[in-house]
Amino acid sequence: MTLPALRGAGRTPHRRALLLSALLVLTAGLLTAAPTTPAAHAAAGCTSTADCLSKMTLAEKAGQMTQAANSYISNKQDIATYGLGSVLSGGGGGPNGAGGTATQWADMVDSYQSYALNSRLGIPLLYGVDAVHGHNNVQGATLFPHHIGMGATRDAALVQRVEDITRQEVLGTGIRWSFAPCVCVARDDRWGRTYESYGEDPSVVSPLASAAVKGLQGSAISSTSVLATAKHYIGDGGTTYGTGSSGYLIDQGNTQISESELRAVHLPPYQSAITAGVGSVMVSYSSWNGTKMHGDKYLITDVLKTELGFTGFVVSDWAGIKQLPDATYADQVAHAINAGLDMIMVPDDYVGTINAIVTDVNNGKIPQSRVDDAVTRILNAKFALDLFNHPYTDRSYTPQVGSQAHRDVARQAVRESLTLLKNDSSALPLPKTGTYKIVVGGKSADDLGNQTGGWSISWQGSSGTHTTGTTFWQALQQTTAGTGITLQNVGTRTKGNYSADVGIWVGGETPYAEGKGDSSTLAFGNDNSTQLSDICSRVKTCIAILYSGRPLIIGNQLPKAQAFIAAWLPGTEGAGITDALFGAGFSGKLPVTWPTAVTDEPINSGDGKTPLFPLGYGITPY
Numbered sequence: 001m002t003l004p005a006l007r008g009a010g011r012t013p014h015r016r017a018l019l020l021s022a023l024l025v026l027t028a029g030l031l032t033a034a035p036t037t038p039a040a041h042a043a044a045g046c047t048s049t050a051d052c053l054s055k056m057t058l059a060e061k062a063g064q065m066t067q068a069a070n071s072y073i074s075n076k077q078d079i080a081t082y083g084l085g086s087v088l089s090g091g092g093g094g095p096n097g098a099g100g101t102a103t104q105w106a107d108m109v110d111s112y113q114s115y116a117l118n119s120r121l122g123i124p125l126l127y128g129v130d131a132v133h134g135h136n137n138v139q140g141a142t143l144f145p146h147h148i149g150m151g152a153t154r155d156a157a158l159v160q161r162v163e164d165i166t167r168q169e170v171l172g173t174g175i176r177w178s179f180a181p182c183v184c185v186a187r188d189d190r191w192g193r194t195y196e197s198y199g200e201d202p203s204v205v206s207p208l209a210s211a212a213v214k215g216l217q218g219s220a221i222s223s224t225s226v227l228a229t230a231k232h233y234i235g236d237g238g239t240t241y242g243t244g245s246s247g248y249l250i251d252q253g254n255t256q257i258s259e260s261e262l263r264a265v266h267l268p269p270y271q272s273a274i275t276a277g278v279g280s281v282m283v284s285y286s287s288w289n290g291t292k293m294h295g296d297k298y299l300i301t302d303v304l305k306t307e308l309g310f311t312g313f314v315v316s317d318w319a320g321i322k323q324l325p326d327a328t329y330a331d332q333v334a335h336a337i338n339a340g341l342d343m344i345m346v347p348d349d350y351v352g353t354i355n356a357i358v359t360d361v362n363n364g365k366i367p368q369s370r371v372d373d374a375v376t377r378i379l380n381a382k383f384a385l386d387l388f389n390h391p392y393t394d395r396s397y398t399p400q401v402g403s404q405a406h407r408d409v410a411r412q413a414v415r416e417s418l419t420l421l422k423n424d425s426s427a428l429p430l431p432k433t434g435t436y437k438i439v440v441g442g443k444s445a446d447d448l449g450n451q452t453g454g455w456s457i458s459w460q461g462s463s464g465t466h467t468t469g470t471t472f473w474q475a476l477q478q479t480t481a482g483t484g485i486t487l488q489n490v491g492t493r494t495k496g497n498y499s500a501d502v503g504i505w506v507g508g509e510t511p512y513a514e515g516k517g518d519s520s521t522l523a524f525g526n527d528n529s530t531q532l533s534d535i536c537s538r539v540k541t542c543i544a545i546l547y548s549g550r551p552l553i554i555g556n557q558l559p560k561a562q563a564f565i566a567a568w569l570p571g572t573e574g575a576g577i578t579d580a581l582f583g584a585g586f587s588g589k590l591p592v593t594w595p596t597a598v599t600d601e602p603i604n605s606g607d608g609k610t611p612l613f614p615l616g617y618g619i620t621p622y
């Protein structure tokens with residue numbers, strides 16, 4: 001039930017009328033079904049960035065610079081009381097924990113918004129979420145291949161189309177800001193976030209970064225945009241193995257390279273994103289030559305804002321400023337804001353953060369001008385998004401979440417992402433005609449969770465069925481229905497007594513996200529190896545389909561199968577794989593160099609090392 005926005009204390013005399021109308025609405029509400037669209041709201045107490053700045057108190061300015069996670073807001077009235085500028089859902093941060101339908105998300109976001117509109121000036125909230133391969137927290141949403149698969153497509157037009165669909169599904173939940181695209185350039189495949197990267201080469205990443213921004217925002221930020229975020233600035237994909245923070249092997253580590261290499265490898269995607277008009281940039285947990293990025297004024301202010309002319313706003317990562325070496329939290333806040341951060345993703349102690357900003361300004365540690373610049377950047381984004389006139393969900397988008405039309409595009413993206421590494425004896429394409437038997441097995445053949453990977457419904461993702469989609473096995477059943485092809489799925493019970501003309505193994509990694517996915521081995525896995533051997537030893541032609549967020553060590557696996565496909569993390573639409581197997585063909589090209597051994601890492605094009613498969617490799621169409 002969303003009440004019309006009543007202004008906070010100190011508003012105009014017609015407040016009594018508003019209170020009466022609210023009372024009437026409340027009474028009526030008790031008698032009728034709760035409205036799904038919030039009642040009309042009063043105009044905000046300020047009408048432009050300059051007007052708002054002139055009316056805001058220091059505490060209200062600090063509020064706009066503060067972002068809280070929904071999971072840490074026990075009293076929504078705090079949003080009104082403190083004038084919070086933003087709320088986010090972290091991975092899995094749904095209305096009732098992980099999951100929730102689009103309508104439930106929209107109701108949640110609108111509820112938070114109604115409190116923001118009830119603050120003294122009624123400045124609307126900017127709600128943020130990680131929609132990193134579709135609106136991946138929402139059950140029923142279309143989940144696309146993760147970025148590494150989209151990198152394999154090399155198809156900027158498709159990336160833009162995918163992000164435009166993501167934009168529509170995010171709008172259907174009332175959210176206007178996505179922490180995407182990650183424009184990270186993954187240089188060491190042992191990194192758990194390799195799959196969030198479009199690849200190891202900035203010339204591959206940059207055009208896709210630009211396309212993603214345009215898909216989410218349009219040609220300019222408007223009332224139908226979702227604000228994009230280029231992340232994580234800068235060098236998150238270039239950290240040295242063994243230097244990880246937070247107990248991780250490499251994630252959040254130290255990027256130990258020269259400035260010229262930093263500029264050559266990691267900066268171009270930001271230049272492309274800025275040229276495309278990206279509205280926000282998120283700072284990396286990592287360090288550059290020992291300096292934590294969250295406190296690096298040279299790179300954030302001098303390079304990003306001054307040299308590159310970035311006019312959007314810079315947001316921290318989740319509790320990122322707490323990794324700064326300063327003695328107190330107030331000092332960490334001052335260090336980060338003076339370095340150029342405009343919004344702090346706290347995400348818990350939002351009151352303490354506001355108090356720290358106010359204290360730091362009052363004692364001269366943060367210049368008032370820095371605060372005014374930060375709030376200007378934030379409010380400019382809110383006005384560009386037309387949030388002041390359209391703060392609530394446009395429910396016309398909500399029914400489109402997970403629509404068949406959206407899923408059809410995801411199916412095309414899956415097919416274009418597939419990279420064919422081996423196709424001996426013309427094992428592929430498989431004929432649709434004739435009479436023959438296919439046996440399917442492996443832990444991921446009928447596992448939607450393994451197919452979607454991390455950042456899927458929950459932060460880490462999970463094996464099993466967690467949302468709506470089509471597994472490879474379901475797609476195979478659909479595409480062979482009515483043909484002379486008979487099917488058997490042995491799952492992981494691959495040692496049974498069976499045989500077939502064709503065997504298809506589907507396996508690989510189980511879901512992970514961020515540093516939890518850091519790997520010291522890039523191992524294929526004994527379970528996968530055994531199951532692949534079992535199936536291929538019982539059939540005439542064997543096809544291996546690998547679900548993984550990065551290259552794994554497959555030298556001993558390749559000889560087992562006549563065909564070997566890197567399918568990355570395809571998302572919900574497994575039919576894109578059967579399309580390729582039965583005639584649509586393959587076009588994917590490796591977005592990263594594929595190592596022979598983990599000891600080759602980091603291995604990248606041009607470094608003089610000999611890979612198993614080079615950047616750009618892929619057999620097409622068969």
Ligand code: GLC
Pocket residue numbers: 089090091130179231317318514
């Ligand atoms: C995470 C990630 C970042 C994400 C943020 C909010 O720790 O580093 O990519 O946008 O927190 O979920």
